[in-house]
Amino acid sequence: MAGRLYGVGLGPGDPELVTVKAARLIAAADVVAYHAARHGRSNARAIAATYLRDGQIEEPLIYPVTTETTDHPGGYQGAIDEFYAASAERLAAHLDAGRDVVVLAEGDPFFYGSYMHMHKRLAHRYEAEVVPGVTSVSAASAVLGRPLMERDETLTVLPGTLPPDELAAKLAGTDSAAIMKLGRTFEGVREALDRAGRLDDAWYVERATTEQQRHGRVADIDPATVPYFSLALLPSPAAAAFVAAARPAGPHGGQVTVVGLGPGAREWLTPEAQAALAEADDVVGYGPYVDRVPANPRQRRHASDNRVEAERAAFALDLAKRGRRVAVVSSGDPGVFAMAAAVLEVSEDPQWKDVPIRIVPGLTAAQAVASRAGAPLGHDFCIMSLSDRLKPWDVIASRLAAAAGADLVIALYNPASQSRKEQLVRARELLLEHRDPQTPVVVGRDVGGPQETVRVTTLGDLDPATIDMRCLLIIGSSQTRVVSRGDGSTHVFTPRSYPS
Template sequence: MAGHLYGVGLGPGDPELITRKAARLIATADVIAYHAGVGKESNARRIAADLIPDGVIEEELRYPVTTGSTDHPGGYAGAMAAFYEECADRLRAHLEAGRTVVVLAEGDPLFYGSFMYLHDRLSPDFVTEVVPGVPAFAAATAVVATPLVRQTDVLTVLPGTLPVPELARRLADTDGAIIMKLGRRFPGVVDALAQAGRLEHAWYIERASMPAERWMRVTEVDPATVPYFSLIVVPGDSLAADPGGRRAPATEARSRVAEGAAEVLVVGLGPGPEEWLTPEASTALAQVNHVVGYAPYVNRVPQRSGLQRHASGNTVEVDRARFALDLALRGERVAVVSGGDAGVFGMASAVFEAAEDPAYAQVPVRVLPGVSAIQAVAARAGAPIGADFAVMSLSDRLKPWPVIERRLRAVAEADLVLGIYNPASRSRVDQVAQAQKVLLEHRSPETVVVIGRDIGRAEESLVVTTLGALDPATIDMKCLVLVGASSTRVTSAGRVWTPRFVE
C-alpha cells in the first residue's frame, strides 16, 4: 500500500504557533523532509526540532542555488526544476514503500512555499494532504499590532521582485498590502512605495515571531541589513496606519481641497504603445493628482508619488465622469483617460453629458486628442481611409439595433469606407454577421475588408480579406474592422489604399 504525503505548515518561526494537527503528524511520521538553503541550517527543521521523534528518517532537501549564478544549461529556472524533480524522486521512493512522509514548510505550505512544487509532482499519484500554517504576514501584522484591513478594504499580497512601475501601480490600486521577497530588492520596493504614496505608513518587519524579530518604519531601514525573512506591511486605508493610533479616512488624508473648481482634462492615451501617447497628454498626466477611467486604461498610466488612481468597470461611464467632476469641483487636478482618442467612442462625450448638471457649471472641461484606433489600423494597412469615410459602433448598449442597421445601409449606399468599432463582445455574437448581410445588399462581395486586432501591441495582427469571405466568428472586441469603398484597392504587396478621386 502506498504511503501518505503531508505538507505541514509550521507557522512563521515561533514553535508555539505550530498547530496541534501539525505537531501530531510530525510526531507520528515515518519520514520528515525539509528544505535548506545553500550552506545554511534548515529553518523549517529548527522550528519543529522538539517535535521530531528519534529514529525517524530525515530527508534534507538542500537547494542547489538561491540567488547566485549557476552553470545549469537551463539557468536558474532549469536548475530549480531539476532540483524539484530530484526531491520528488527521493520522496516517491518512500511513498511507494508505504511510508508516511511529512514535508515541513515554513509559514503555510502553499503560500510562496517550496512544498507546492512537490505537491505538483506527487499528488497525482499519492494521497496528499495539506495542513495550513500561520503565514508570516499574519505574524508581522501582530508584531506591529496594526489592523491590516477592515470592512470593505482590499488586501493584496505582492512579491517585491515585481518591476518597480508594476509594484507601484498595484500598491496604489489597493487598500492594504503585504510585500514579500525583499532582500536585495528592498531599495526598489521603497521606490515603489514612494511612487504610490504609501511610504509614510509602511512598516518593515523582520523575523516575525522569532527571538531576533524587529520592526520599524520602512523609512528607517538600512537596505544593507534586510534579510530574506522580512516583509513590509502597508495597512489599509480605512483607518489608522500607526500602531495604537487613528487617522482620518484616506479620502480626507490624501485629498488636497483647494478654493475654486479645477479643470477636468479628458485624455486620449492612444491605442497602446507608449510612443503613440502625445507629448501634450504625457505632460498633462504628469501634472494631475487623480486619474479616473476604465481599469485597463488607468493601468497604462505610470504610478508616481502623489497620484491617486480611480479605476472602474466598462459600463459606468457617466458615473465615472461625475466622480471626476466632483473631484475638480473640490479643486483637485484630475484627468479622465480613454484608449485611442477620447472623443471617438470614448469618455469625452460622457464627461460633457455629466457636466450638463448645473452643479458642475463652474468646472471647465478640456479634451486632449489621442491617436485613434481607426488611424492605427489604417496606418498598418496602408491608406484605406485616404478618401471619405464613416465611423460606427456596432454596440447596441446605447442605441437600438434598428438605428445601427439604418445607418449601415446609409453608409453602404453612399459608398463610403466604413470603420467599425466594438464589432462584437461576449454578449453580442451575431451583430457582425448581421452587419455583413446588410452591407452585402449594397456592396460587392469583393469589397476589401481589413481586420486589425490589438494593433500597436505585441500580439497585433492584421488580416486583409473581402466582404464575402469575412468570417464573423473571427471577430471579437479587440478588433477594429475597415470595410472599403468600391474604389478601395490592394497592391501586389498587400497594402490597402483608397484613391482620393472618384472615377
C-alpha cells in the first residue's frame, strides 16, 4: 500500500507558530523532506527541528542553482524543472515503499512555496494532503502592529520580480499590498512604490518572527542589506490614518515615545513597541537597554548611565523639539519605576510644552517572574522598590510595614546592588514581624534573559547575600501556596478568594 504525501506549512519562522496538526504529522512521518540551497542549510528544517524524532529518514532536496548562472542546456528554468522532476521521483520511491512523506514548507505550502512543485507532480498519483501555515504576510502585519485591510478594502499580493512600471500601476490601483521576493529586486520595488505615490506608506519586514527580524520604513532601508526572505507591506489605509491620528507629531514633526521593552525575551516585545522603535530617528536610554534594540543604520543611538534619568529625559525632549522622532527605552514597563515618569516630570518645563509625548506599555518584570513561578499575584498585591536613592529609607520601611500588615503579596524591585546590601536585610527583618517564616518567596533573576533563574524559597530561608540588582522578589501573603505537580514542577499561587 502506497504511503501518503503531506505538504506541511511551518509558518514564518518562529517554531511556536507551527500548528498543532503540522507538529503531529512531522513527528509521525517516516520521511521528512525539505528544500535547501547548495550550502545544505534549510530554514524549513531549522523551524521543524523541535518536532523531528530519531529514526526518521531525511531527504534534503538541494537546489542545483539559486540566483547564479548555469550551463544547463535549458538555462535556469531547465535546470530547475529537471531538479523538481528528479526530487519528485525521489519522494515517489518512498511513497511506493509505503512510507508517509512530509515535505516541509516555510509559511504556507501553496503561497509562493516550493512544495507546490512536488504536489503538481505527485498529487495525481498518491493520496496527498496540504496543511496550511501562517504566511509571511500575516507575520509581517503582526510584527508591525498594522492591519492588512478592513471593511471593503482590497489586498493585492505582488511579486517584486515584476517590472517597476507594471508594479507601480498595480500598486496605484489597490488599497493594501504585500510585495514578495525582494533581495535583488528591492531597488525596483522602491522605485515602483515611489512612482505610485505610496513610498511614504510602505513598510519593510525581514525574517518576521525570528531572532533576526528587522523592520522599518521602505524609504529608510539600505538596498545592500536586503535578503530574499523579506517583503514590503502597504497596510490598510484606514488603519494608517488611525495610527497617524493617534500619534500626533509636534509642530516640526518631532515627538518623544517612551517604549517599554519588556523584561528581555524577544517574544515579550509588543507589536506596538516594535513599530515605535522602527519609526524612531533616535533611540535614547540606559546603555544595556539601548543594546537590546536591533541596530538600524538610519538611527542614532544615545546610551547613558542609569543614574541620569532627568538629563536623559531633557536630552530626548530637546531632540524632539528640533524635529526628531525619539524613542526613550525602558526595560519592562516604562511607567513602573522607569522613564515615563521622568520624561513627564521634566516636560513640565515650559520650553518643552509643545513636544508630544506618547507612552507605549511593556510587560513588567513582576508579571514575567510571576508567570514563571505560577500565579503568585493572583490576589491583591503591591509593587515597591527598595532603592533609597530617590526616597528615604523611613518612607520605604513605613510602606513595607503597611503592605505587610495588610497581608498583600509584595513584589520588590531593586532589592540590592553592589553598594546597597543592607536594605534587603532590614526589609526581611521587618517582614518577619508580620509574616510567618514559611511564607513563600519567589526569586527571579534575569527573567527573559539568557541567564534566567527562578527559585522558590521561604521568607525565613531567604539569604540577602544571594540577591543582586538583576533580581525581583515576590513575597507571598498568608494565603499564598506552593504546590508540587505530578511532573515534579513546583507552582506558587495566591487564591483569588480570601477567608471571610
